Amino acid sequence: MRSLAARIALASVLLIEGCVTINIYFPAAAAEKAADKIIDEVWQLKNPEKSAVPPAK
Amino acid sequence: MNIKKFMRCSPLLLVLLVAAGSASAQANLEVNTPAIAALQASMQQRHAELAPLFGNGAVGLTRDGFVALRDANAVSLAQRPQVNALVAAENQDRAALYREIARANGKPEWENEIRNTFAQRWIDKAQGGWYYQNNAGAWTRK
Numbered sequence: 001m002r003s004l005a006a007r008i009a010l011a012s013v014l015l016i017e018g019c020v021t022i023n024i025y026f027p028a029a030a031a032e033k034a035a036d037k038i039i040d041e042v043w044q045l046k047n048p049e050k051s052a053v054p055p056a057k
Numbered sequence: 058m059n060i061k062k063f064m065r066c067s068p069l070l071l072v073l074l075v076a077a078g079s080a081s082a083q084a085n086l087e088v089n090t091p092a093i094a095a096l097q098a099s100m101q102q103r104h105a106e107l108a109p110l111f112g113n114g115a116v117g118l119t120r121d122g123f124v125a126l127r128d129a130n131a132v133s134l135a136q137r138p139q140v141n142a143l144v145a146a147e148n149q150d151r152a153a154l155y156r157e158i159a160r161a162n163g164k165p166e167w168e169n170e171i172r173n174t175f176a177q178r179w180i181d182k183a184q185g186g187w188y189y190q191n192n193a194g195a196w197t198r199k
Contacts, residue, residue, distance in 0.1 A: 042101045
């Protein structure tokens with residue numbers, strides 16, 4: 001029982017270290033989000049004025 | 058009671074919490090710098106002139122995150138120098154943008170990956186009818 005707990009603890013330490021390692025690599029999802037934000041502004045894909053205008057009645 | 062069971066599970070719980078924490082810590086890239094804002098404004102202004110050139114196929118989106126003159130015949134001879142200048146200026150801004158985002162995040166070595174991410178997103182967000190280079194480098198109409 002004790003050795004199982006020790007093994008789980010070791011596995012969690014390895015996993016935590018894995019998380020730290022992952023942070024060194026390129027954050028693809030964050031880069032995509034940043035790209036989308038900039039492209040939307042450069043190409044004016046999301047016009048806030050358009051959505052702010054109430055529907056004419 | 059099954060406190061023993063909980064004790065056994067708690068390391069797993071800890072792992073999950075730490076994994077969630079590290080995922081949220083890298084949720085955003087820094088893009089709010091004066092240099093990036095200036096490039097963005099310059100490109101936004103230029104887009105008014107570039108949009109019709111994307112529309113008639115004179116200019117297309119390259120697979121490496123830039124723009125290129127694709128069909129010189131879609132532009133009159135008199136307009137060609139101006140179009141070439143637009144393409145050159147746009148590519149200069151784009152190169153600076155990719156470099157600045159990498160620098161703003163303290164990772165100049167990310168420049169190429171940022172450029173590749175943008176390359177894909179420019180194409181994904183392009184209007185129907187615009188031209189882009191596919192993975193083989195061939196011009197394709199969207």
